Amino acid sequence: MRRLIRSALFVPASKPRAIDKAAHVGADLLILDLEDSVGPDEKEEARATVDTAMDVWSASGAIRTVRVNALDTPWGAADLRIAAQLADAVIIPKVEQVGDLHEVRSALSSHGSSIPIWAMIETPLGLMNLPGISGATGTGLAGLIAGTNDLAKELRCSPDHDRLALVPHLAQIVCAARARNLYALDSVYNHFRDPKGFRAEAEQGRVLGFDGKTLIHPGQVDLAHLYFGPTPAELERAARIVAAFTDPENAGKGVISLDGDMVERLHLEAARALLSMAGDNDI
Template sequence: MSTVHYIAPRTALFLPASNARAIEKARTLAADMVILDLEDAVKAEDKARARDAATAAEGFGGRPFGIRVNPEGSEHWKKDLKAVKKSAATHVIVPKVEKPETIVYAAAYADRPVLAMIETAAGVMNVGPIASASGWGVEMAGLIAGTNDLAASLKLPPAAGRAQIQLALQLIVLAARGREIWAIDGVFNKLEDPEGLAAEAAEGRLLGFDGKSLIHPNQIDVVRTAFDPTQAELEQARALIAAANGGVERFDNKMIEDLHVEQAKALLQRMEGWREGGEGAVGSETGT
């Protein structure tokens, strides 16, 4: 199992493992993490070919690289997990997780840190135990909100949006923060709506997510900008650290204490880590 700790990705790009051109292009993209998909993006007749391609894939510039397997109970489940173990992937992404036992099984077979996708009502209800599955050879790297499947699981009408799943999103973030693991927001489906994407990504950051999962390369820059601290935030953090003398005190017409100093340091450390390449710069999986 990998012992390298990466800063939580701002952008995690899903692409079908069956698409050789997409894999080749991904090596040149600025996504913080690449996830080769064996599940929804791959037709049934292409599953075996996609599995072979994912197993052989490498060369993503030292960035975290994951493989999303097919769900537990499918005919591809064990084959996919064994393929991950043979691959250069740094993580295994497990869809539709509803219980911690699924994480334990996946980690044992794939021998990789696990990113669990929370995509059903049952998954949301059990997200705390799922996030707590680390130990005994299991490394939980983080949680990914599967917003499309979650909406279907909740039987929401087509007109429903983010407002109708706010509680679920907040529970995912709470569970991740409670165990100091990554929290990755769900995908944005519209490919030609950069303003809508930017707004949803900004909302995700305000909710506490580390980053967002993507379905197209043209979403990378928009989401990265949304999750990066602004220049004003960076300057404010530096000024706060410089002004702090310990204990409770006044700064910029606000009361601050040690926790605010730690938050400011974490913000600067995360940004500096990305400038240096994003690997191992914060000493923990969460990166926050």
């Protein structure tokens, strides 16, 4: 069953209090970050927290992940080794080509791990190679994550003004994910004390088709669930579609009329999927 992933909270591995707090905020996916939020001098100490964090998060109901440093850094191989042993999935930063995923899969396999991989798309080269990256489902790829902070820097564009310069690239990520039945998560919103701005960006992300949003602050979790989770009206509509097709009068029909709309069996499949995901996340 495909579950909802509306919220994916980054938690710096160098901050024990943040790790403890993250266990109780209700995020769908938790990301222990060994990369950007941890300075070079803190890398070794941060890696030592993986065991504790995965244990603290074991009863949270969240998918427990680790964002490792890239394998071509001094810390990547050791990060991956411990993530392979303890995490539910691993997140790879700045994936630029399909070979990056095969290298990670090979390393995980050497440690006896079959955990899924999530790929962060954060560079122009990553965007250019999206078809190959998203097609590498044999590596255990589970989802794509937009990393617009790095992407905007590399593109030399502004991430402001409704992300106008980034929308085409975000749409590329969603399209690549949908083509391969992968999750697609929108990037972080940096201004965590600005709920109005978060709402605007989250609504834009949902319109683009993202499943959920990556977050930098626990206070953003409930907002992400509000904007990316199915609304009561959507759930009610889905239930009515299922009930309508269940009616013996509609047995075998490919298209029916419901509330003045023509509804096809593809809408029935989508309604069932929505209800299943919502039930899995106790919405």
